[in-house]
Amino acid sequence: MNMLQTVSVVLRRELILAMRRRGDVLTVLFFFVIVASLFPLGVGPDPKLLSLMGGGVVWVSALLAAMLSLGRMFASDYADGTLEQLILTPTPPVIWITGKILAHWLVSGVPLILMAPILGVQFGLTSDALLVLVISLLLGTPVLSLIGAIGAALTLGLRGGGVLVSLLVLPLYIPVLIFGAGAVDGSMSGLGAEAHLSLLGGILVLAFISTPWAVSAALRISIE
């Protein structure tokens, strides 16, 4: 099998597994909506304040939701031994890891992107800002899956792994948050979002070419 075939086989498998357990996907989506809805209740319903915060709130909620779903990425394969078999195959791990991360993004990132404009409207974002929000999430959420995969791989099978992942991964998510929310802010204040979006794109490229290697190393450490 060549590289693309391997990626698509892994992708199909992951998507089928996700469709068989739709609850997991929906839980993450509802978590995203609930966290974002807590902010107006916490800080008060002032429309001006909410439209200022909107981009940042949606982004922070996306970060937390993405983190919540990280445990799924390798845990069940690790528990039933599939992961060891995958590592023993002659295919370089980087390839099927890329497939797995892609699947994770499709299952947990894309629903967030589809849901985000609705939340944005509730926070009173302008239509330009909504578009920028969607673009920034399109560029940013794959990075969350890529970086998160490192944390997920390192904490495989550890007690309290879920909390540990947040400590390991959230600090590394911060640049994505800054530029993602910054893009929405820039568009709201009329400064333009291009600079922030370009930086997000740069981070995405960098993460895409480097993190699968780190994940592969992390999996080898965890499996030994």
Add this chain to the structure above:
Amino acid sequence: MINGLNWYKFASPATFYTLAGRMIPWFYSLAALLCVAGLYIAFFLAPTDFQQSEAYRIIFIHVPAAWMSMFIYIVMAAWAAIGLAFNTRLSFMMASALAPTGAMLTFVSLWTGALWGKPTWGAWWVWDARLTSELILFFLYLGFMALQAAIDDPRRADRAGALIALVGVVNVPIIYFSVRWWNTLHQGASISMTKAPSMAAIMLEGMLVMALAVWMYAIAAALSRVRSIILERERNSQWVAQMMEAEA
């Protein structure tokens, strides 16, 4: 020369344990001497700043701590990389011995920064690029230590910690250049290699002496911590048993 001085000999925890034991008192006394000298310069020789009056004197602790917090992270990541590349146990032990000191200095630099910020900026904390990235550095140290603490198998703990240390090292240049990339409240670098120093020479000297003191302290603290780690890891080995017998 390099062959004559057998480096591999000191990569063995048993030899290094004795070597570290002999070096620690020297580094601690150097740290104490430099600290006394630095504080003398800081409090008695350095003049009052015309802009910030006496409040500026915190830089004699704040700047050295901030420098070392970043530098220790880089050294830690370097030890981690050496450990992953050459599979040397001692390098991993050095990395985990450095982390608590690095975290402590990061905390000191954040804390002294807050103490200085209140009279000067009028706020304990602002969400400025440098402060925020230094706070992230603190979280990176905590993450490294938490990951190592969560893994029972020392081999896996070493390697997993090393990997996360290497991944986190991208943050250090962000902190270092944050004052130049973002034009925020934190003042620019106090010292530049290319420009003449913008502060009185005696202030600069005081700061450098204090930086050296913190450096010596960090080495001494890391060495004594690595000795404890060696003892803990090698508690079932023969040389530890013999040493304990000899001491008893």
